[in-house]
Amino acid sequence: MNALTFAEYGRAARRTDLKRDTEPSLSFPLLGLFGETGSLLSEVKKKQRDPVAYIGYEESVLEELGDALWYLNALADRASLTLSDLAINLDCNLVDWNSARSEELTFATAELAPDAPSGGPSSAFEQSSLRLASEVGLLMTDYRAGRFDQNRSALKGRLIAVLRSLRDAAHEAGLSLESAARANMLKIADRWPRERVYPALFDEAFPETEQLPRNLIVTFEEFEHHGKTVSRMTRNDVPIGDPLTDNRAEDDHYRFHDVFHLAHAAHLGWSPTLRGLLRAKRKSDPIVDEVEDGARAILIEEGIATWIFNHAQRLALFDGLTSLDYGLLKSVRQFVQGYEAEHCPLWLWEEAILQGYEVFRSVCLHRGGQVGIDLVERKIWFIEP
Structure with missing residues (x-):
């Protein structure tokens, strides 16, 4: 694996700064950096509270450090600086300040030598995390006081101090800033x-x-049966699966939730539930048939649909949203860990969920209608009844 340079990472991070043109001030990345630092301290607190039972600590710390680095890069970019500009002065004093730029400066050259061969957080990790929080706090205070308005060097000094603290925190966590x-x-x-x-x-x-x-x-058709509102899904007038009710005291239209399985199939190419309903299980491979198309996979997909629906109800069924919370998408990935759908990228999950809910809202509005999917074009659409 080639050594990663600060310039390479900076360019990759910059491409995803969607607010760079619309919010060119330092406020947005400052708030983000402040928030990610708080999240890192939260991980430290969880480990202190329950050091044995807290699983995923290292992965969480790695993610929080990476997110903080992203916001630091966004800050530097808005100040017409680069991470390389900061890193080249990481261990310098004002007397040996280096104003040169180095596109080839790697993370490896800036890392601290490991104290021990084994990884894991040291006893100093808590203190290094608090130092990071302190540096970010000073950065925020100076910005609010307007001390950077006519003093770019002061801003650069603060950003270098934050990068140094990030490097030190990663080191004390038994990780590297490059990782x-x-x-x-x-x-x-x-x-x-x-x-x-x-x-x-x-x-x-x-x-x-x-x-x-x-x-x-x-x-999708709706009808009354024994005093209950029921939904039925058919294909060429042939029923697919059983008629469904909401299975809830309040009317929330979950009886139309098969739309979500259709959306999963259309965008992800994955839906053990729909595969079972259409009798399209992959029986030629007994392992795939049992694992990927079996009862447990179906329960997992149903669980995902229900869990997302409960979340969506608090957000007007995602009406008007063009993106979803990263935490939600990450949780969905954890649901399907160990199954083929684990390999679907998060952007594709987001696409499947948002498009599925757009069609679901239309089906609920018209209390039925037709839903089409195209797995080649990866799309789902609604036809009014």
Whole structure:
């Protein structure tokens, strides 16, 4: 693996700064850096509170360090600086200040030598995290006081101090700043790629009879049955699955939730629930049939649909949203860990969820209608009844 330079990371992070042109001030990245520093301290607190039971500590710290580095890069960029400008002076005093730029400066050259061969947080990690929080606090205070308005060197000095504290905190955590930067770049590509390339469909190599239909139009109808409002999904007037109610005292239209499975199929090429309903299980491979298309996978997809729906209800069923919270998408990824859908990038999950809810809102509004999916074009659409 080639050594990662500060310039390479800076360019990758800059491409995903969607607010760079609309919010050129330092306020947005400052708030972000402040928030990520608080999140890092929260991880320290969790580890102190329950050192044995807290799982995923190192991964969480790595992510928080990477996110803080991203906001630091955004701050430097808005100040017409680069991470390389900061890193070259990381261990310098004012008397040996270096104003030269180095595109080849690597993270490795700025790292501290490990104290011990084994990783893991040292006893000093808490103090280094607090020093980071202190430096970010001083940066925020000076900005609010207007001390950077006519003093770019003062701002540069503060940003260098934050980068130094980030480097030191990573070291005391038994990690490297480069590993945090690389993890952040993977997160960027997973969530905000430069180019969206759809992955191959999971059943592409299977017989056509074991594939999800590449084109499908189903009809949702609503009717009353024994005093309950029921939804039925049909294909060419043939029922698909059983009629559904909301299974809840309040009317929340969850009886139409098969729309979500259709959206999963359309965008992700994955829906064990729909595959079961259409009798398109991949029986030619017993392991795939049991694991990927089996009852547990179906329960996982149903669980995802229910969990997201509970979240969506608090947000007007995502009406008007063009993006979803990263935490929600990350939790969905954790739901499907160990299954083929784990390999779907987060941007694709976001696309499937938002498009699925757009169609779901239309079905609820018209209390039925037709829904079409195209797995080749990766789209789902609604046709009014």
